[in-house]
Amino acid sequence: MSAIFNNWEYMISGLRYTFLLALFGIVGSFLLGCVIATLRLSPYLPVRLFTKAFIELVRSVPLLLFIFFTYFLMTELGYNVSAFVSGSIALAVFTSVYVAEIIRSGILGVHPGHVEAARASGLSYLQTMRYVVLPQAVRRMMPSLSSEFIMLVKETSLVSVIGVQEFYARVSITNSRVLVHPFELLAFAAVVYFCICFALSLVARRSELRSDL
């Protein structure tokens, strides 16, 4: 246990980066996901094809490769960004295509009769979206969205490969310095991640029940 308590400050302070990465990832991927979902539902075939191709492309790339690619690409393009910024961008873009598919299927899951009824009673396209489609779609999307975001929290640990000093990176560094207590340190990391993710999933489950009212 001493291995954990001696390095407690150092390891726990890495959670700041983990939370920030998760926050940027969630907000960024949600905004970008909305844009991609909108393009994906566009009435123009070329736009749909292009968006679908982009989604399929990103979906078949491992996140680790995507993180490296983004990091190198930023440098190649002449943006001098830190590993943290590059990692956040990679996480946000990578997750956004999954979020886009969730949003899209949520919107398509709304019965077309509701849209027709709303339009027939004189609501504009935006009003139909705002008052009829989205309230139903959001409710439908919540379970998948929350599990996607919990996945994102876990995936922030991968950003350690480009040198972001987040929680896992610090545990890993501590582990290679202490060397003789791998079980303690890694079990500690596992428990911390488990508490965060499990708490998030409990919160998500509760809020799902409420939205059923």
Add this chain to the structure above:
Amino acid sequence: MGSVNWNVVFGPEGRALFASGLWITVQIAFYAIVFSTLIGSLIAFGRVSRSPALRPLRVALTALVEFIRNVPVLVQLAFWYFGVFGLSTVQWLVSPLTGIYSIEFIAGTCALIVYRSAYIAEAVRAGLQSVPRGQYEAATASGLGYMTTMVRIIMPQAYRMALPTLINHYVGVTKNTSIVLVIGVPDLVFQAYTLTSRTFEVFLVMGAAVAVFVVLCTLVSAGFNALGRYLDHRWGYARRSTGPRSIRSWLEAWAA
């Protein structure tokens, strides 16, 4: 940028690195898919068991699945590599295998198998639970034993129902193999990284690695989808008519 130096990827060095990396990736993906399906299925069967005597087992399995699903795979990988495979007993146990595969390879594959088993257990469990109760009752009423009912009646329906989710996980595990590079297994992404640091042709090399993964994932999902269609045909489910279609309608359907 100027002219593209394709030789970086298609020259002898690039080809050799990509080929050796791809072979490692394919092997890990294969083992992970096979064993996570087996272990995941066992967990799922344990969790849908009904006997009151097995209640402790169900509770333990549920806790295990929840724990594995809520811990990053990278942490689990380090746990297996530094923890479990650091023990001399475990090293002695797997020593017959280390002639074929490195200890990093085995540890990485174990981590991926265990991580994905938890997800596959959930998928199979959902499949098993979606088979209507009447199917069990009808099978039992017609005199089939428990094993026959499970193997001949329940499992085919459950796995067919779970197949789309399973395919997602198979593609996911194929992509996830890349994390073994952090413990030094020379897989595809590792070799692409090596080539990048030797040639500084970031865009080309990483682009090639992306292309290889796109092909690999497409093959995995197309293969299992074909399996699903074959089973539908074999078991006599109605198939969609596949008349001649124009390219435009095919594109419309793809981007629907």
